[in-house]
Amino acid sequence: MLMKRQKADERLTLRATHRAVFAQVRQAGTASRAAIARATGLSSPAVGAIAADLLQAGLLEEGDVVDGEGMGRPSRPLQLERRKPAVVAVQIGVRHTRLAALPVAGPTASTWDVAFKTPASAAAFSRRLADAVGALGVREAVVGVSAPGVVDEGTGESLLCPNLKWLTGQNVMGLVGEAFGRRARVCVVQEIRALALGELWAAPARKDFLLVDIGEGVGGAVVVGGQLYQPPLAMSGELGHVPVLGNKRKCGCGATGCLETLVSRSGLVASSGLRDWPTLVEQLRDGEGGALPTWLTGTLDATAAAIAGALNIVGVREVVVTGALGELPATVHEHLAAGVARSAMWARFGTVTCVAAPRRRAAGLVAAAVERILLNVEQMKAGV
Numbered sequence: 001m002l003m004k005r006q007k008a009d010e011r012l013t014l015r016a017t018h019r020a021v022f023a024q025v026r027q028a029g030t031a032s033r034a035a036i037a038r039a040t041g042l043s044s045p046a047v048g049a050i051a052a053d054l055l056q057a058g059l060l061e062e063g064d065v066v067d068g069e070g071m072g073r074p075s076r077p078l079q080l081e082r083r084k085p086a087v088v089a090v091q092i093g094v095r096h097t098r099l100a101a102l103p104v105a106g107p108t109a110s111t112w113d114v115a116f117k118t119p120a121s122a123a124a125f126s127r128r129l130a131d132a133v134g135a136l137g138v139r140e141a142v143v144g145v146s147a148p149g150v151v152d153e154g155t156g157e158s159l160l161c162p163n164l165k166w167l168t169g170q171n172v173m174g175l176v177g178e179a180f181g182r183r184a185r186v187c188v189v190q191e192i193r194a195l196a197l198g199e200l201w202a203a204p205a206r207k208d209f210l211l212v213d214i215g216e217g218v219g220g221a222v223v224v225g226g227q228l229y230q231p232p233l234a235m236s237g238e239l240g241h242v243p244v245l246g247n248k249r250k251c252g253c254g255a256t257g258c259l260e261t262l263v264s265r266s267g268l269v270a271s272s273g274l275r276d277w278p279t280l281v282e283q284l285r286d287g288e289g290g291a292l293p294t295w296l297t298g299t300l301d302a303t304a305a306a307i308a309g310a311l312n313i314v315g316v317r318e319v320v321v322t323g324a325l326g327e328l329p330a331t332v333h334e335h336l337a338a339g340v341a342r343s344a345m346w347a348r349f350g351t352v353t354c355v356a357a358p359r360r361r362a363a364g365l366v367a368a369a370v371e372r373i374l375l376n377v378e379q380m381k382a383g384v
Contacts, residue, residue: 030077080105089365094216106366129179140183144365146194152234162252192219198360201367209318218260288329304339319354
């Protein structure tokens with residue numbers, strides 16, 4: 001029993017030290033082995049051995065030779081692998097499914113190699129995905145998948161997907177893994193949580209924030225201390241399903257009055273009375289500089305109240321907004337940001353910020369695959 005416990009402790013220590021070295025390189029951009037040793041408190045021989053493992057696994061690469069520190073010899077700093085694809089990112093979207101083969105360094109914005117319109121059934125999706133994998137030319141890969149709705153990230157099961165109904169009850173991990181081959185290693189991330197991971201990956205100095213995405217639906221994800229919040233349940237951040245007083249619209253989740261029936265793309269179009277989203281965007285841009293329509297300010301105020309309530313509960317003061325509102329005039333985001341600051345309790349004591357950012361889902365899927373699959377030290381040392 002003692003021997004087993006000692007081995008378990010050794011494995012935990014090994015995982016922690018490998019993650020610490022990788023995290024230091026990711027946050028610094030490039031780092032010498034000596035700088036990593038100073039930052040982590042690990043010995044120089046330990047850092048050298050861990051760096052060798054991470055280089056062999058394709059997680060890191062060596063940069064150009066630089067002069068040694070002090071009287072030291074010239075050395076090659078470590079950086080994230082930027083050339084060889086290590087992860088296939090797969091976004092299952094309500095309207096489109098997209099794939100990209102990416103290095104560990106990942107993109108700072110979502111860029112995709114292959115895309116197709118998301119079909120209306122699981123069988124059709126499987127066929128189209130298999131074709132897309134063939135076009136990408138990568139099988140038996142490490143795969144990070146984002147899925148909409150309520151997803152159990154541990155099992156890969158979609159528990160509820162109001163905006164892509166056929167996905168409900170499907171095992172996303174199995175569905176995608178089948179297209180990539182039996183040796184593929186797949187992890188599944190709820191789509192808004194993937195965006196938060198991408199924001200953290202692209203801007204590691206941003207440690208504490210609530211990410212809110214507005215698109216076909218509305219969702220949120222919380223990052224605290226540089227870590228994505230992991231809830232005990234297979235759901236969190238469901239801002240889109242906060243009820244709005246007086247809203248009589250039916251939601252795809254089965255409830256009445258959900259926020260996303262107002263502020264999603266389709267909700268905004270319905271409130272405007274216009275034909276479609278491009279027409280709404282054009283009309284608002286044509287009127288840029290003037291007052292926003294009353295129906296829109298009311299929706300933004302309801303959204304700001306929901307966001308402020310979330311800030312009051314989780315105790316962070318920064319909001320990152322991604323998605324559809326970024327296509328509208330800047331005054332739309334400014335109205336939302338002012339409403340959040342007006343309603344969030346922390347604004348009475350300090351500053352509450354609400355910033356717009358691009359979607360970085362592909363980077364988030366790389367981050368998830370690295371953390372959950374590629375930084376598995378036991379498999380790394382076994383050459384898996």
